[in-house]
Amino acid sequence: MALFATGSQTVGPYLHIGLDWLVTRNIARPGVPGERITVQGRLLDGDGAPVDDGLIEIWQANARGKYNHPEDTQKKPLDKRFRGFGRIPTDSRGVFRFTTIKPGSVPGPDGRPQAPHLVVTVFMRGLLKQLATRMYFPDEKANTRDPLLALVPAGRRPTLIARRKGRSLLEWNVVLQGKGETVFFDF
Amino acid sequence: MTGPVFGWDDVKPGDNDLTAQHKGDPIGERIIVSGRVLDENSRPVPNTLVEIWQANAAGRYPHKADQHDAPVDPNFSGAGRTLTDAEGRYRFITIRPGEYPWRNHYNAWRPAHIHFSVFGQAFLTRLVTQMYFPGDPLLPYDPMFTCIADENMRGRLISAFDWETTIPEQALGYRFDIVLRGREATPMER
Numbered sequence: 001m002a003l004f005a006t007g008s009q010t011v012g013p014y015l016h017i018g019l020d021w022l023v024t025r026n027i028a029r030p031g032v033p034g035e036r037i038t039v040q041g042r043l044l045d046g047d048g049a050p051v052d053d054g055l056i057e058i059w060q061a062n063a064r065g066k067y068n069h070p071e072d073t074q075k076k077p078l079d080k081r082f083r084g085f086g087r088i089p090t091d092s093r094g095v096f097r098f099t100t101i102k103p104g105s106v107p108g109p110d111g112r113p114q115a116p117h118l119v120v121t122v123f124m125r126g127l128l129k130q131l132a133t134r135m136y137f138p139d140e141k142a143n144t145r146d147p148l149l150a151l152v153p154a155g156r157r158p159t160l161i162a163r164r165k166g167r168s169l170l171e172w173n174v175v176l177q178g179k180g181e182t183v184f185f186d187f
Numbered sequence: 188m189t190g191p192v193f194g195w196d197d198v199k200p201g202d203n204d205l206t207a208q209h210k211g212d213p214i215g216e217r218i219i220v221s222g223r224v225l226d227e228n229s230r231p232v233p234n235t236l237v238e239i240w241q242a243n244a245a246g247r248y249p250h251k252a253d254q255h256d257a258p259v260d261p262n263f264s265g266a267g268r269t270l271t272d273a274e275g276r277y278r279f280i281t282i283r284p285g286e287y288p289w290r291n292h293y294n295a296w297r298p299a300h301i302h303f304s305v306f307g308q309a310f311l312t313r314l315v316t317q318m319y320f321p322g323d324p325l326l327p328y329d330p331m332f333t334c335i336a337d338e339n340m341r342g343r344l345i346s347a348f349d350w351e352t353t354i355p356e357q358a359l360g361y362r363f364d365i366v367l368r369g370r371e372a373t374p375m376e377r
Contacts, residue, residue: 003227005368006343007335009317011302014248018240018266018302022197053252059190059310069189071308085191109188119310128334132311187311 008129027086027100034063034101042094046177050094054124058086065104115142131184136161190310193236203269205281213263215244215282217358223275231275238268238304246285298325307367
């Protein structure tokens with residue numbers, strides 16, 4: 001029998017009471033192989049004002065492009081120390097910051113390779129349902145062949161690609177609406 | 188599409204009992220909230236993380252942004268988590284949350300509710316929702332509840348009194364099943 005999916009409701013203003021126990025700012029523990037990066041950005045609303053009580057979640061593959069999940073059956077090495085999940089609250093200035101390793105390329109649903117990326121969801125009061133987007137990496141040739149980036153008008157693709165601010169520091173802002181609005185995906 | 192996997196290294200067995208997190212018992216009516224996490228094909232979603240948070244019996248959250256003139260309960264933090272079992276079942280022991288005013292509009296009161304966060308098997312099946320209580324007279328006045336246009340869909344956010352899980356002399360049982368959406372959906376630009 002087919003069931004109807006339960007409706008989504010806002011996290012409300014008190015999400016941190018229930019969710020902060022799992023805050024993970026360091027997604028890759030020391031020793032996990034891969035190019036170590038720090039990502040810093042701001043969560044901004046339509047007026048450019050910081051969202052100071054939001055939360056983002058990250059899901060990513062390891063440096064070889066394998067997800068730590070039983071259904072990822074690719075013949076690639078799995079590092080049990082690397083879950084690939086991050087949960088990061090924004091601070092009073094709307095800033096989120098986390099460290100991780102750059103993931104490898106993973107195949108998309110049709111088997112075509114995708115450029116390295118982080119899957120990102122955004123939670124905040126007022127949103128009926130979380131927003132979903134992706135963060136891609138700068139100076140990455142594979143971006144030009146990524147099937148999902150190809151769906152996005154060229155002028156808006158930069159909202160999905162982090163900017164390099166230092167050797168291992170990337171900047172990536174999430175803009176909820178208005179000028180420079182981040183591309184969000186329906187799912 | 189896949190998503191993070193959590194286990195009993197992350198969650199402790201007692202983390203589902205919100206009445207046993209402090210020295211004393213929290214004030215309020217003890218309740219059991221249980222149910223199953225299923226997918227749209229009625230298959231159980233096993234070993235998935237379920238997180239909840241809620242106000243205390245007086246309708247107050249232990250949060251600096253909550254200035255409602257109602258007492259904080261030193262014996263109640265209002266957060267819990269657990270993993271579903273092989274059949275997708277979860278169970279929480281908590282107290283019935285109070286209604287509270289929220290200044291959204293004149294005389295605005297939230298009906299009693301518990302916030303739920305569920306992961307499921309894939310990152311995009313992730314669901315955050317709110318569970319309500321049967322017969323709550325505030326439901327028709329609550330824009331959070333009524334913003335779901337479909338009446339049947341709204342109804343599925345209301346738990347059911349459950350005599351089977353009610354414990355004699357101890358706690359009323361409420362049942363709340365959660366259905367996660369399909370996981371095969373391809374992302375599309377909004």
